[in-house]
Amino acid sequence: MTLTEGIINHTYRVTRTKEPLETERRLEALGLIRGTRITIINKKRKGAVIVNMRGSRFALGYAIAKGISIAPLAEQEVEEHA
Amino acid sequence: MPELKLGFIGNPNCGKTTLFNAYTGAKLKVANWPGVTVEKKEGNFTYHKHEFALVDLPGIYSLTSYTMEEKVSREYIMSDDVDVIVDVADASALERNLYLTLQLIELGKPVILALNMMDIVEERGMEIDLHRLPEMLGIPVIPVSARKKTGLEVLMHAALHHKDKTTLDPLIHEHTNQSNHIHNHHEEYAMVYSDEIEDKIDLVIERLKESYSKLNNYRWHAIKLLEQDETVKEQLAKAELSDIISRSYEEQIINEKYDFIEEIIEECLVNKKKQAAFTDRIDTVLTHRYFGVPIFLVIMALVFFLTFTVGDWLKGYFEAGIELVEQGLKALLMQIHAGELLTSLIVDGIVAGVGGILTFLPNIFILFLALAFLEDSGYMSRVAYVMDSIMGRVGLSGRAFIPMLLGFGCTVPAIMASRALENKKDRYKTILITPFMSCSARLPIYVIFSSMFFEKHAMLVAYSLYIIGIAVALFTAVVLHWTEKKKEANMLLIELPEYKTPNARSIAIYVWTKVKDYITKAGTTIFIASIIVWALLNFGPHGLVSDMSDSFASIAGRVLVPVFTPIGLGYWQIIVALISGIAAKEIVVSSTSVLFGISNINSAEGMSSMVAALGAMGFGSVNAYAFMVFCLLYVPCAASLATIRKETESTRFMLGAMLFQLLVAWVAAFLVFQVGGMIF
Numbered sequence: 001m002t003l004t005e006g007i008i009n010h011t012y013r014v015t016r017t018k019e020p021l022e023t024e025r026r027l028e029a030l031g032l033i034r035g036t037r038i039t040i041i042n043k044k045r046k047g048a049v050i051v052n053m054r055g056s057r058f059a060l061g062y063a064i065a066k067g068i069s070i071a072p073l074a075e076q077e078v079e080e081h082a
Numbered sequence: 083m084p085e086l087k088l089g090f091i092g093n094p095n096c097g098k099t100t101l102f103n104a105y106t107g108a109k110l111k112v113a114n115w116p117g118v119t120v121e122k123k124e125g126n127f128t129y130h131k132h133e134f135a136l137v138d139l140p141g142i143y144s145l146t147s148y149t150m151e152e153k154v155s156r157e158y159i160m161s162d163d164v165d166v167i168v169d170v171a172d173a174s175a176l177e178r179n180l181y182l183t184l185q186l187i188e189l190g191k192p193v194i195l196a197l198n199m200m201d202i203v204e205e206r207g208m209e210i211d212l213h214r215l216p217e218m219l220g221i222p223v224i225p226v227s228a229r230k231k232t233g234l235e236v237l238m239h240a241a242l243h244h245k246d247k248t249t250l251d252p253l254i255h256e257h258t259n260q261s262n263h264i265h266n267h268h269e270e271y272a273m274v275y276s277d278e279i280e281d282k283i284d285l286v287i288e289r290l291k292e293s294y295s296k297l298n299n300y301r302w303h304a305i306k307l308l309e310q311d312e313t314v315k316e317q318l319a320k321a322e323l324s325d326i327i328s329r330s331y332e333e334q335i336i337n338e339k340y341d342f343i344e345e346i347i348e349e350c351l352v353n354k355k356k357q358a359a360f361t362d363r364i365d366t367v368l369t370h371r372y373f374g375v376p377i378f379l380v381i382m383a384l385v386f387f388l389t390f391t392v393g394d395w396l397k398g399y400f401e402a403g404i405e406l407v408e409q410g411l412k413a414l415l416m417q418i419h420a421g422e423l424l425t426s427l428i429v430d431g432i433v434a435g436v437g438g439i440l441t442f443l444p445n446i447f448i449l450f451l452a453l454a455f456l457e458d459s460g461y462m463s464r465v466a467y468v469m470d471s472i473m474g475r476v477g478l479s480g481r482a483f484i485p486m487l488l489g490f491g492c493t494v495p496a497i498m499a500s501r502a503l504e505n506k507k508d509r510y511k512t513i514l515i516t517p518f519m520s521c522s523a524r525l526p527i528y529v530i531f532s533s534m535f536f537e538k539h540a541m542l543v544a545y546s547l548y549i550i551g552i553a554v555a556l557f558t559a560v561v562l563h564w565t566e567k568k569k570e571a572n573m574l575l576i577e578l579p580e581y582k583t584p585n586a587r588s589i590a591i592y593v594w595t596k597v598k599d600y601i602t603k604a605g606t607t608i609f610i611a612s613i614i615v616w617a618l619l620n621f622g623p624h625g626l627v628s629d630m631s632d633s634f635a636s637i638a639g640r641v642l643v644p645v646f647t648p649i650g651l652g653y654w655q656i657i658v659a660l661i662s663g664i665a666a667k668e669i670v671v672s673s674t675s676v677l678f679g680i681s682n683i684n685s686a687e688g689m690s691s692m693v694a695a696l697g698a699m700g701f702g703s704v705n706a707y708a709f710m711v712f713c714l715l716y717v718p719c720a721a722s723l724a725t726i727r728k729e730t731e732s733t734r735f736m737l738g739a740m741l742f743q744l745l746v747a748w749v750a751a752f753l754v755f756q757v758g759g760m761i762f
Contacts, residue, residue: 022504023573028336029144031178035337041362042369048470048480048574050369054177057361059467061479061574 003038003049003065011039012070019067027068030058038070084126084135086245091159091186092170093179094141095579097198100588101170101228102138105238109591111495113457114584115484116141116577117502120151122158129238137164143178145185146311150501150509159186166192166241173197173210173225174580176351180343183219184273190299192244193221196237200225202580209352218346220250220272229585256349271301275338282308285326293321309335361460361580368461374468381461385452385490386548389525390541393445400444401685404437408681423626427616434681435612435672439604441684442526442668443597449522450596451589453491458584458592462487463576470574476556477563479503479574482512486555489519490548491596493722496521497729504573511562513726514739515555517718518746520548522596523667526684527713530671534689534696535706543707547714554715554746603666611669615662615676635677649748650705650755651712660712666719704758708751715747 006012014036017024031054032038041057042050049065051058060068090098094116103110106125111118123138139158140151159167169186171179176197186193195215203210216223222240226233255268267274274280286304290297297303297318306314307323309332368377411433415425456462462484470480481503488496493516500512520528528547532540563569618635620626627633631654638661639654646652651660655677663670675683678695682688696706717723717740727736 020573023575025146026143026504026575028333029146029181031181031340031343033333033337033340036340042365042371044371044471046471047474048467050365050467050578054175056175056178057365057578057580059463059470059480059574059576059578061470061572062474063571064573064575 001070003040003051003060003068003070004043004046004062006040006043006049006070008040008042011037011073013037013073014068015071016069017067018069019064023064023067027064030054030056032058032068037073038068084133086132086241087135087137087163087165088168088241089137089139089159089164089166090168090170091139091155091182092141092198093143093172093175093182095577096141096170096172096175096179097228098141098170099138101196101198101226101234102136103591104228104231104234105136109595110138111592111595112588113454113462113592114460114579114582115457115462116579117151117484117499118457120498120501122154127238129235129242132238132242134238134241142182144182145189149504160189164191166194166245168194168196168237168241170196170198172199174199174202174206174208176210177343177347180346181339184339184342187219187221187250187272188302188305190248190302192241192247194237194240194244195219195221195223196233197223197225198228200233201227201230207353211350211352215346215350216251217254218272218349220253222251229587273339273342275335279308279331279334279338282326282331286321286323289321289323289326290318294318305335308332364581365464365578369464369467374464375472378465378468381456383545385449385456386545387541388452389445389449390529390544393442393448394529396444396447397441397684400441401682404433404441404682405685408433408437423620426620427613429681430679431612431616431676432609434675434679434683435615435669436604436609437681438675438683438688439526439608439668439672440601441682442529442671443600445525445529446522446600447593447597449525450491450593453488454589454592455584456487458582458588460579460581463578466574466576467578470572472556474572476559477566477569477572478508478511478559479505479572481574481576482508485512485516486519486552489516489521491522492599493517493519493521493718494725497722497725500729504575505570507566507570510730510735511559513729514562514742515558517722517726517739517743518551518555518558518715520551520714521667521718523719524713526668526671528710530674530683530689530692531706531710534693535703543710547710550711550750551714554750558746603668607666608669608672611662611665612672612676615658615669615673618658619677648755649712649751650701650708650759651751653699653701655699656701656709660716663713664717664720666721667713670713702762704755704762707758708755711754712747712751715743715750717743717747 014034017027036053039052040049041052046062048059048061051060090102092098099110099112099119102125105127108125110123119140125136127134127136139155142152142155145156167186169183183195212223212225222244224233224237224240226237250272253269253272267280283301283304286307287300290300290303303314303318308327310330411428465487466480466484469483473480473483485496485499488499496516497513500509503509503512528544532543536543619630619633622632622634630636635658636654639657642657643652643654646657659670659673659677662673678692680688680692683692723736726739727733
């Protein structure tokens with residue numbers, strides 16, 4: 001699923017990013033890469049998403065969020081995270 | 083000559099400017115949103131008889147830069163101008179900040195890590211292992227708090243001691259997976275990559291040494307070549323590397339950097355789970371899916387409500403003061419037997435113009451105070467998120483709303499703030515529409531004309547102008563969006579800083595700067611403009627005139643009367659006021675005072691004589707509304723025009739924008755006057 005489909009207050013792991021090159025680079029610089037843990041703080045229908053990653057909050061526009069694939073954390077990770 | 087030049091670099095909103103201000107005593111603007119600083123600024127600091135030059139730079143997340151202000155930082159930090167790099171990091175968001183740190187260390191210049199906001203780290207119950215962190219990075223790590231001014235001397239001390247250090251301090255790694263690499267780079271470098279990458283780096287370095295015998299920092303260039311950095315590739319085109327580098331290793335290099343950062347965080351950060359729950363709680367309300375936009379509108383309505391009511395309440399004292407000055411001056415002029423002309427110049431020209439403008443200082447003060455609170459609290463970034471959907475419909479990212487919002491204060495910094503937008507087209511669009519956001523200089527016009535003609539509904543009328551401004555800005559954007567052939571997806575990407583109680587000092591600096599600017603403007607631009615307007619009114623082709631309608635101003639104004647008649651402004655006095663307003667919008671009011679010879683236009687007495695004078699000309703409430711709409715939309719002030727030209731580097735764009743704004747203003751005022759005339 002993509003970041004736009006995640007549930008508020010749930011944490012996921014980024015599995016893939018598919019963005020225009022420049023956006024991809026920007027996200028990489030912020031540490032949003034394959035494997036990054038990402039928590040959804042808030043989102044709007046068909047709108048931007050607020051996430052927490054690596055201890056900072058970011059607002060990502062719908063177009064960016066749509067290109068980020070996420071997967072739920074493995075069970076062991078969920079325990080670690082709690 | 084300063085003996086040492088320090089470059090302050092770091093992620094956006096980590097407190098570089100606060101630190102810079104703390105050292106240099108400068109009063110540069112600081113606020114709590116990413117992208118406040120868009121220009122490089124220099125200052126001086128003396129530490130134990132050592133003269134340091136400090137350079138404050140716009141924030142960047144990495145040395146691969148995209149936006150205009152980021153390029154400034156990258157280019158500067160890579161230049162030979164910097165002796166020591168002071169990497170300012172927000173200690174409360176260490177993980178993200180360390181990425182740039184690793185990149186800076188690789189540059190091979192002396193780097194010092196200043197851990198800012200240590201007070202917040204402590205408040206939150208987190209701890210940073212300040213013994214282990216420098217061991218892992220190989221550079222000095224100095225905890226500081228720019229706000230509380232702690233650690234400042236220690237940081238300068240470290241800079242002085244490390245100015246010539248191009249190698250790292252002793253590194254102690256505790257990697258579990260032993261490397262099979264031929265060299266043990268762990269003693270030399272903080273960031274050691276996987277064997278695959280390290281092997282490639284070695285090969286590239288060998289090849290570079292063959293073609294370029296005098297390159298400083300071969301390792302950095304090799305890494306950049308592996309990342310396929312365009313600039314470095316061009317620069318080192320002589321080296322044949324196609325057999326070594328078959329693809330870009332950038333993603334892998336970034337990944338490995340973050341792996342190392344995770345290792346650092348694991349070892350150096352204690353209690354990292356203690357997150358700021360406070361910010362998240364506020365955000366559930368302020369960035370709410372449905373209430374976010376209404377809450378924003380209520381906040382803005384409150385800002386303007388305070389500006390008008392509290393400002394008006396304070397205004398009385400100012401008026402009394404100005405009246406005293408005026409009477410004193412008159413008495414003095416009588417005593418020294420000053421000529422009639424000189425008395426007229428001082429009383430009708432300078433006091434009427436400059437004094438009239440000064441009475442609006444309380445309103446301006448309150449407006450900027452409110453904006454300073456918004457900017458320093460952390461809400462600005464949220465506005466970008468909240469407005470993103472609406473802005474998306476007009477083809478802009480929510481980020482573009484920040485310059486627009488700043489436009490309520492002053493158009494000049496607002497236009498400059500557009501530098502933080504990634505997309506050039508978005509930037510130009512934002513620059514074009516930001517002047518429609520009603521700036522503080524237009525406030526006096528609304529206060530005067532709405533109080534004069536709409537009495538009880540004055541505030542409502544003034545509000546309506548702000549709404550019209552926003553509507554015209556958004557409408558312009560949407561029309562441009564429709565006409566675009568290639569529509570680009572909106573790419574909002576902005577950090578949301580933690581909320582904090584606005585800092586008294588930051589706010590004081592911000593508001594004082596604005597108030598000072600206003601007073602300076604009254605004393606310079608408005609002062610001169612008042613004299614010029616007075617002269618144009620009192621002199622004509624045949625010298626001194628007794629009847630103003632023979633004056634130069636009148637002759638010039640009359641030429642344009644046919645153009646302004648359809649919009650209800652076909653009076654030469656009004657036209658002269660509008661033309662003079664291009665110098666600065668407040669001058670519309672000061673010129674009106676001078677034109678109608680009213681000494682204190684912002685008082686009840688001044689207003690009633692003004693209404694009488696205008697009424698006698700047939701200028702009624704519909705004309706007044708058309709006048710305010712025209713003032714809202716027509717050409718911004720000269721300073722804004724100059725900024726537009728500077729930011730777009732195009733005189734054509736500036737002239738085009740000017741023409742467009744004049745046209746929009748004329749059409750809007752035409753509609754108001756014609757439709758209004760039918761109803762009232």
